[in-house]
Amino acid sequence: MRIDNEKTAISRGAGAWGVINPIYRRYAPTMKFHIDACPPRQPQCKGKVERRVRDQRLAINPYGRSYASLAELQQWTDARIEILSHERRCPATGSSVAQAWAEERVRLTRMPETLPEPFDLVATRQVGLDGLVSFEGRQYSVPFPLIGQRVEVRGTAGQVQILKACDVVATHPRATPARLVIDQAHYDGPSSEHVLAPPPLGRLGARIQELSQAPVAHRSIDLYAALAEVAR
Numbered sequence: 462m463r464i465d466n467e468k469t470a471i472s473r474g475a476g477a478w479g480v481i482n483p484i485y486r487r488y489a490p491t492m493k494f495h496i497d498a499c500p501p502r503q504p505q506c507k508g509k510v511e512r513r514v515r516d517q518r519l520a521i522n523p524y525g526r527s528y529a530s531l532a533e534l535q536q537w538t539d540a541r542i543e544i545l546s547h548e549r550r551c552p553a554t555g556s557s558v559a560q561a562w563a564e565e566r567v568r569l570t571r572m573p574e575t576l577p578e579p580f581d582l583v584a585t586r587q588v589g590l591d592g593l594v595s596f597e598g599r600q601y602s603v604p605f606p607l608i609g610q611r612v613e614v615r616g617t618a619g620q621v622q623i624l625k626a627c628d629v630v631a632t633h634p635r636a637t638p639a640r641l642v643i644d645q646a647h648y649d650g651p652s653s654e655h656v657l658a659p660p661p662l663g664r665l666g667a668r669i670q671e672l673s674q675a676p677v678a679h680r681s682i683d684l685y686a687a688l689a690e691v692a693r
Contacts, residue, residue: 462494463507476500484583487613491577491627493570520545582616592647592659596621602643603631606653 464470471479479498489496499506521541528534543559551561586594588607593600596614603612603623613624616635621642623631633642652658 462489463497463499465499465507466501470496471498476503484580487583487615488577491624492573493627517545578615578617578620578622580615580617580622584614585611586614587611593641593643594623597636599637599640599642601631601633602647604647605650605659606656608656 466475466479468482470482470485472482473480476498477500481496481498486496521538523534523538526537528537546559546562547557549558550556551558554561554564556564582597584596586596588594588603588610590608592602592605592608594603594612594614597616601614601621601623607625607630610625612630615622615624619635621633621635622629623633631644631647633644648659650658
């Protein structure tokens, strides 16, 4: 991705010596693109791209025409672009722009089914022996096969996402009153090649967990009054 040195992408410096915004740096591998910042004061490094934008704007000029609706304007614009794509030549291949684009599309990386959520904080953490990672003063569980490995933790709006190799492996609510946030499912399953599965809870442990998750029973004061009368 050839970019200029705007502050949302380059936090300090410019070009090859610039410091990439850490959040943007982590967004790039998630979307599988490389960041290539333009050298400062070198307009020729991006001049070809900007010239194509100018050519496109001048060739598709809607002024001086009347359109009955936006749909009619869109139809004229699409037809004009289609004609130009067959007339213009791609400098890299020598074929028409339409043919070069058709050949390039099959080689492009597909967009992920779900776009990554915007995040305002990112950190790299090592998963502890207890299958937990620390983030913002709290500990969050991850699938136990990742014990000992480094993962990426992102703070999104209302959620904490934990990623490994750019894939989300765990999500938890963010900024909860609890300082220890655990998903029991992260400790279930067979052993991996490098990590043994944790021992099961057993009947007593499973029962205690079931009781801890049960809602509190609400009883009327009349029930306790009746019980007191029986006790007499």
